[in-house]
Amino acid sequence: MAPFWENIVTTWSRYHSHYLIGARNTLIISFVSTFIGCLIGFAVGIVQALPDSPRAGKGRCAALKILKIVLRSYVELFRGTPMIVQAVFIYYGARLVAGLHLDMWTAAFLIVSVNTGAYMAETVRGGILSIDPGQEEAAHALGMTHVQTMLCVILPQTFRNIIPQIGNNLIINIKDTAVLSVISITDLFFVHKSVSGSLYNYFESATIIMVIYLILTLSVSWLLRLLEKRLDGKQHYDLATTDTLAHTSGLVRYARPSEEKK
Amino acid sequence: MAPFWENIVTTWSRYHSHYLIGARNTLIISFVSTFIGCLIGFAVGIVQALPDSPRAGKGRCAALKILKIVLRSYVELFRGTPMIVQAVFIYYGARLVAGLHLDMWTAAFLIVSVNTGAYMAETVRGGILSIDPGQEEAAHALGMTHVQTMLCVILPQTFRNIIPQIGNNLIINIKDTAVLSVISITDLFFVHKSVSGSLYNYFESATIIMVIYLILTLSVSWLLRLLEKRLDGKQHYDLATTDTLAHTSGLVRYARPSEEKK
Amino acid sequence: MKRTDESPLDNGVRGRIDMERTTVLTVDELSKTFGNHEVLRSVSLELKESDVVCLIGSSGSGKSTLLRCINLLEEPTAGTICFRGEPVSRSRVSLAAYRARVGMVFQNFNLFDHLNVLNNCVIAMRKVQKLDRKTAEQRAGYYLEKVGMLPFIHAKPHQLSGGQKQRAAIARALAMEPEILLFDEPTSALDPQMVQEVLAVMHALAKEGMTMLIATHEMMFAREVSTRVVFLDEGSILEEGTPEQLFSCPRHARTEEFLRGLLYRCPGEM
Amino acid sequence: MKRTDESPLDNGVRGRIDMERTTVLTVDELSKTFGNHEVLRSVSLELKESDVVCLIGSSGSGKSTLLRCINLLEEPTAGTICFRGEPVSRSRVSLAAYRARVGMVFQNFNLFDHLNVLNNCVIAMRKVQKLDRKTAEQRAGYYLEKVGMLPFIHAKPHQLSGGQKQRAAIARALAMEPEILLFDEPTSALDPQMVQEVLAVMHALAKEGMTMLIATHEMMFAREVSTRVVFLDEGSILEEGTPEQLFSCPRHARTEEFLRGLLYRCPGEM
Amino acid sequence: ARKGKKLRVAMECGYAPYNWTQESDEGGALPIAGGVGYAYGYDVMIAKLLAEELGYELEIVKLDWDSLIPAVQSGDVDAVIAGQSIKPERLEKVDFTVPYYYASIVTLVKSDGAFAGAKGIKDLAGGTCTSQQGTIWYDVCLPQIENATILAAQDSAPTMLIALDSGAVDFVVCDLPTAQAALHVYPSMKILDFTDGGDNFAVTDEDINIGISVKKGNKKLVDAFNSVLSEMNIEDFDAMMQKAIEMQPLSSGENDG
Numbered sequence A, B: 001m002a003p004f005w006e007n008i009v010t011t012w013s014r015y016h017s018h019y020l021i022g023a024r025n026t027l028i029i030s031f032v033s034t035f036i037g038c039l040i041g042f043a044v045g046i047v048q049a050l051p052d053s054p055r056a057g058k059g060r061c062a063a064l065k066i067l068k069i070v071l072r073s074y075v076e077l078f079r080g081t082p083m084i085v086q087a088v089f090i091y092y093g094a095r096l097v098a099g100l101h102l103d104m105w106t107a108a109f110l111i112v113s114v115n116t117g118a119y120m121a122e123t124v125r126g127g128i129l130s131i132d133p134g135q136e137e138a139a140h141a142l143g144m145t146h147v148q149t150m151l152c153v154i155l156p157q158t159f160r161n162i163i164p165q166i167g168n169n170l171i172i173n174i175k176d177t178a179v180l181s182v183i184s185i186t187d188l189f190f191v192h193k194s195v196s197g198s199l200y201n202y203f204e205s206a207t208i209i210m211v212i213y214l215i216l217t218l219s220v221s222w223l224l225r226l227l228e229k230r231l232d233g234k235q236h237y238d239l240a241t242t243d244t245l246a247h248t249s250g251l252v253r254y255a256r257p258s259e260e261k262k
Numbered sequence C, D: 001m002k003r004t005d006e007s008p009l010d011n012g013v014r015g016r017i018d019m020e021r022t023t024v025l026t027v028d029e030l031s032k033t034f035g036n037h038e039v040l041r042s043v044s045l046e047l048k049e050s051d052v053v054c055l056i057g058s059s060g061s062g063k064s065t066l067l068r069c070i071n072l073l074e075e076p077t078a079g080t081i082c083f084r085g086e087p088v089s090r091s092r093v094s095l096a097a098y099r100a101r102v103g104m105v106f107q108n109f110n111l112f113d114h115l116n117v118l119n120n121c122v123i124a125m126r127k128v129q130k131l132d133r134k135t136a137e138q139r140a141g142y143y144l145e146k147v148g149m150l151p152f153i154h155a156k157p158h159q160l161s162g163g164q165k166q167r168a169a170i171a172r173a174l175a176m177e178p179e180i181l182l183f184d185e186p187t188s189a190l191d192p193q194m195v196q197e198v199l200a201v202m203h204a205l206a207k208e209g210m211t212m213l214i215a216t217h218e219m220m221f222a223r224e225v226s227t228r229v230v231f232l233d234e235g236s237i238l239e240e241g242t243p244e245q246l247f248s249c250p251r252h253a254r255t256e257e258f259l260r261g262l263l264y265r266c267p268g269e270m
Numbered sequence E: 001a002r003k004g005k006k007l008r009v010a011m012e013c014g015y016a017p018y019n020w021t022q023e024s025d026e027g028g029a030l031p032i033a034g035g036v037g038y039a040y041g042y043d044v045m046i047a048k049l050l051a052e053e054l055g056y057e058l059e060i061v062k063l064d065w066d067s068l069i070p071a072v073q074s075g076d077v078d079a080v081i082a083g084q085s086i087k088p089e090r091l092e093k094v095d096f097t098v099p100y101y102y103a104s105i106v107t108l109v110k111s112d113g114a115f116a117g118a119k120g121i122k123d124l125a126g127g128t129c130t131s132q133q134g135t136i137w138y139d140v141c142l143p144q145i146e147n148a149t150i151l152a153a154q155d156s157a158p159t160m161l162i163a164l165d166s167g168a169v170d171f172v173v174c175d176l177p178t179a180q181a182a183l184h185v186y187p188s189m190k191i192l193d194f195t196d197g198g199d200n201f202a203v204t205d206e207d208i209n210i211g212i213s214v215k216k217g218n219k220k221l222v223d224a225f226n227s228v229l230s231e232m233n234i235e236d237f238d239a240m241m242q243k244a245i246e247m248q249p250l251s252s253g254e255n256d257g
C-alpha cells in the first residue's frame, strides 16, 4: 500500500492547483445556486400554499389556478429529469434551435438554481405543512394578507425546520455540479476524471477528491448547525428591567389616541 | 425538425427493449433502496434524538455517545462524498484490498440504500425538530420509553410531514442510479449513453429518456400525494353512535378494578 | 359588592349614547356544518357600538366556531355577516382589511412561536398598520403593561406560563386597537387577581366605546362585564338578555339546567 | 349548598384511614432555575395516600413548573423527589416506570395530534401497560364516558373544542389508572356544568384512595375538591392548610391580597 | 488446457465505431454480460479474434468509461479494449499490449464555419475548441494551437459533437474513425486531415497508438495477446476498422431511414 500513499502525494503535488480550482468552482456554483434555489423554492411554496378559495374574484381565481399549474409543472419537469440532460438541452439545445448563446457560467448557475428550486419547492411545501395552522390563523386574524403571513410568520418557522434539508440540498449540489462538465465547467469531480483519465490512478485521485469533498461538506454541515443554534436563540429569557423597558417600549410616552383626545 | 421526430421513432423502435429494461432496473433499485434508506434514516434519527442526559448510568451514557459519533460519521461520510466514487471503492476497492467479491446487484442496493439513509437521517432530524415538544412530553408523562415515544408518537407525525421529502429522495434516486453504470448496472441513463454513443443521436435519445423519467417521477409524485391524502384522513369526524360504541369501547363490560373488588 | 359600582350597565357611556348607537356587527342566519355535524344553526346576532356581549354555553356548543366564523377563519356554510352595515366582502384584500379592524384572542392563544412577546404584539402593527417600529413598540408596551406582561417582553412563547401566554395574546389583540374585539375565553388561564385586572381593562375599553363579543365559561365574569348575555345551546341561540335577567330568572329549562351547574349563583339566591 | 354534602373533607374515606395513610410523594427542597430566573425556591411538599392537594397562586408563580418537575419533565436544579419512600431514580427505565404510575394532565392538553380520541387514550395502555386492544378500549371507553366524550371518540384533536380536548386529556390520564394524578388546571376550558361532572369524577377517585395534586385558578373548585390547599407565591410555598382555613382566614397579607381578587368569596363573608 | 476459460473484456459499448450496442447479434455481435443487448464494433472484433486464437470463452462487460481502469486493476475484468492510447504514465498502473490500431488524428469542423478552409494547425489559431476527456487529442493536440480557447473537455463523443454542431466550439480534434462516424450523423461537418500538409499536430507514434490494457503484472496475458497482434499489420487493422464503420448501427440506421 505504500506506493498508494506515495502516488497520492505525487498526484497532489503535480495537480493540486487543478484540484483547488475545481473545488473553488464547485463551491461557488453550489453556494450561489443553492441560495437562489432556496429563494425560488420559498416563492413557489408561498404560491402553492395560497388557498384557491372562491373568495377571490373569478378572474383572479382562474389566474391563480393557472399559475399554480405552471409552477407545479416546473417542479415536476425539473425534478423529474436528469440535470445533465437538462444542461445539454438548455446550453446546446437553445443554441441549436433558437440561436441563443448562453454564457456557460450563466447556464451553470441557471441550471443548478432551477433544479434546486424545484426540490426546495417540495421541501418548503412539507415544511409549511408541519407548522401549526393556528399560526396562520392568528396572522390572518390580525389582518395580514397571505403573503405577509407567509413572509413574517410561516416561512421563518419553516426555515428553521428545514435547515437540515437545505444542508442536504447544498451538499447534493456540491456533488451534482459534476454534471456541468457537459457544458465545459471544470468542477472538482471533472478534475478527478481528467487526472485519473490521463494517469490511470483512479483510486489515488478519488481519495484526494473525497478528502476535499469531505472538507467542503463538513464545513457546510458545521456552518448550518451553527445557524440552527443561533436561530434557536437563548434557552432562557431575561426579565426586562425598567431600564430596557423605558428604552424599548417607551410606555411612558404612549397613550391611547382616545385618551389623548380627551 | 422533422428528422428529429423520425429519429426518435427509429431509435425507439430499435432500442425500446433496452430502454424498458433500463427503466425497470432503475425503478427496482431506487424503490428498494429508498425504502431501506428510509428505515435507516428513521433508525438513525431515533438514536440522534436520544437525549444524552446524565440520567442513564455512566457506562450507558458513554456507549450512547460513541454510537452517536459513529452514526454522525456515517451520515457525514456518505452524504459528503460522491456516490460514484463510493461505488468504485466499495465494488472494486473491496476486491482489490480484501478480495471481497460483491455481487453487482448487492453492491447496487447497498450503495444506494446507505446513501439514501444518510440523507434521510438529516431529513428525519429536521422532521423531529418540527414536532411540538409537547407531544414528546405527553408520551413521556404516560410512561413511554424514548423508543416507544419515537415509534408511536413522534415518527408517525414526522413521517407525514416529510413525505414531500421522501418523494424528493425517491426521485433523486431514480436519477442517481445512473452512477451505478460504473459497476456495470444497466440503468435507464446508461442505456441512453450506449445508444447515443452508438448512434450519435444524443438529443433524440435524451428526449426518449426524459419522457420515461417523467413518467416514472410523475407516477411517484402522484402516489405520494395519494398517500398524503390518505394519511390526512377524513376532514370531519363522525359522531360515534351507540352501536359503534358498544362495539369498540365496550363501556358496559368495563368496570374499575377497585369497583370490582368491592 | 364591587359589581354594582362598576358594571358597564350602570356606567355613564351607555346611558349617554343609548339609542343613537350605530350597529357594528350583524350576524344573520349563520350556519356552519362540519361534515354532517351541524355546529351552528341559523345564529343571528347584532352588536351595537360599545356593546359587550358574552356568549355562554356548554363545551362544544359552538362558541368558538361562532367567533371564528365572524372572523371568516371558518367559511360559514350559510348566512351573512355585515360589518358596519356592509356585508363582509369575500375578496382577499378587503377581507384582510376587515380582519385588521376586528381583534381576536384565540382560546389556545396562537402566539407566534418564533417571536418574543414584544414582537408578537409589534409585527401586525408594523406590517398591517404600517407603523414605524418606535410607535409600534410604544403602543405594544402600553398594552403589555396593562396586563402586567412588561417584564416578559423578551420571552418566547414556549418560555411562558399559561396565564402569561393568555395575557400576551390579549395585549396583542388590544394593541391593534380594533373596532370590535372577539375574545375566546380570555380569562381561562388566569388567577382571580389577574381576572380582576383584565376586567378592569375591559371596563375601560367599554367606557371608550369598544364593542366586544366574549365567549366565556366564567359566569361571574360574564355577569360583571357584559351588557348582554347570549346562551348558545347545540349551535343555536336559546336565550339572550341582560345578565340580571338571564342569570336570575332564565326562561328556558335548558338554561336553568346549565346554570344549575354553576357553583356560586348570585348571592341573593344562595 | 352542595359543598357540605359532598366535600371529601367530610366523606368516609379520609376518616377511615386517617393516620395510617402511607406517604405517596415527597418533594424535598425542590428548586428550579431557568437561566437566572428562579422559578421554584426550595419547595417541600408531602402527599399521603388519598390526599387531594390544590396548588393555587398567581400566574407565573410556578405551579406548572412544580408539576412538571415532579414528573421530571423538567430537570430540577436542586432538591429530591421521593415516590413511595424511594428517591425517583434517574435511570431511564425506572423513570418511565415511575411516570407510568404518575398521571398528568397538561395545561395545554398535549393530545397526540395524529390519533383520534380513543387511540389517544388507548396507546399508552397498550404500549406501556401491555394491555390487549380490547381491554384497553373498554377501559378507555369507561373513562371517556365519565367525562362525556364517548360521542367524540373518532375525532382527531384538531376537530375538538377546547373543553372537549381538556376532557379527552383527563380521560387519557385517568385511563392509565395511576397511583397519583397531577392535574394542571383541569377545568380551565370547562363550563360550570362540566366542572361539576369532573368534580364528581374526582370525588369518586378520592373515595377510592387516589392521590391528587391539582394546580388550579378556580378557587371554588379548589375549595370543593381539596383536602389541603397550598399557596405558591413567586416560587415558594407561602402558606398551606385546609381549604376552610386558607380561604376564610389567610395568615399572610400576600395570600389575602391574592384572594381579594376572588370575585366570590365564601358566602359567609359576602 | 485453456479451452473454455473465460476472458472478460470491458468496454463502454457506446463509442462507435470502436464499440457500440445493438439490438441483435446481427453480424456476429456478442451478448453483453449481465446487461441488455449485444456489443459489437472494432474492439469486439479484436476481442473475438484474440479469444478465438487463444482459446478463450469471451465475455463482453459493459462499463462506464470512468470505471474501466478500476475494473481491470481490481481483476473484475481481464482486459480493457476500449480505444485507450498507450502513454508512459499509464504504463505505471496497467500493462499494455502492442498497439491494436493506429489512429490518425484529424480535426472536425463545420463545413460552413470560419475554419473550414484550414490547411494546418496554424490556421486554427484563435479558435474555440474542445475534445474528449482523458485523450491525447485534448491533452496533447489542442495545446499546440496558438491562442486557442480550450474549453473543458467533454466526457463523451456525442456531447463533443453536440458542442461542435451547436456552435459552442469552432472545431474539435479526434481520431479518424470517430470523425467518420460523426459525418454519418452530421453531414454538415467536414474532416480536416493535416497529415500530408506538414503542419500537423506533433505527436509521437506512441501517443496515437491504442492498446489493450490488462492488470499490472499479468505478463502471461500480455504476451498471449501480443503473440496474436504482432502477426497483424496496419492494413489488417484498417480493413477491420473499415468493416466496423460499415457495420455500425448509425450506418444501418441511415439505410433503414
Ligand SMILES: Nc1ncnc2c1ncn2[C@@H]1O[C@H](COP(=O)(O)OP(=O)(O)OP(=O)(O)O)[C@@H](O)[C@H]1O
Binding pocket: B235, B236, B237, C034, C037, C039, C057, C058, C059, C060, C061, C062, C063, C064, C065, C066, C107, D155, D158, D159, D160, D161, D162, D163, D164, D189, D191
Ligand atoms: N374542524 C372541525 N371539524 C369537525 N368538527 C369540528 C371542527 N371544529 C370544531 N368542531 C366541532 O364543533 C363543535 C363546536 O366546537 P366549538 O369549538 O365551537 O365549541 P365551543 O363552544 O367553543 O366549546 P368549548 O367551550 O369547549 O371551547 C364541537 O363539537 C367540535 O367537535
Ligand SMILES: Nc1ncnc2c1ncn2[C@@H]1O[C@H](COP(=O)(O)OP(=O)(O)OP(=O)(O)O)[C@@H](O)[C@H]1O
Binding pocket: A235, A236, A237, C155, C158, C159, C160, C161, C162, C163, C164, C189, C191, D034, D037, D039, D057, D058, D059, D060, D061, D062, D063, D064, D065, D066, D107
Ligand atoms: N422554558 C422556560 N424557560 C424560561 N422560563 C420559563 C420556562 N418555563 C417557564 N418559565 C417561567 O417560569 C415561571 C413559572 O411558570 P409556570 O408555568 O410554572 O407558572 P404557573 O404558575 O403555571 O402560571 P399559570 O397559572 O399562568 O399557568 C414563569 O414566569 C415562566 O415565564
Ligand SMILES: [Mg+2]
Binding pocket: C063, C064, C065, C107, C184, D161, D162, D163
Ligand atoms: Mg371554544
Ligand SMILES: [Mg+2]
Binding pocket: C161, C162, C163, D063, D064, D065, D107, D184
Ligand atoms: Mg401553569
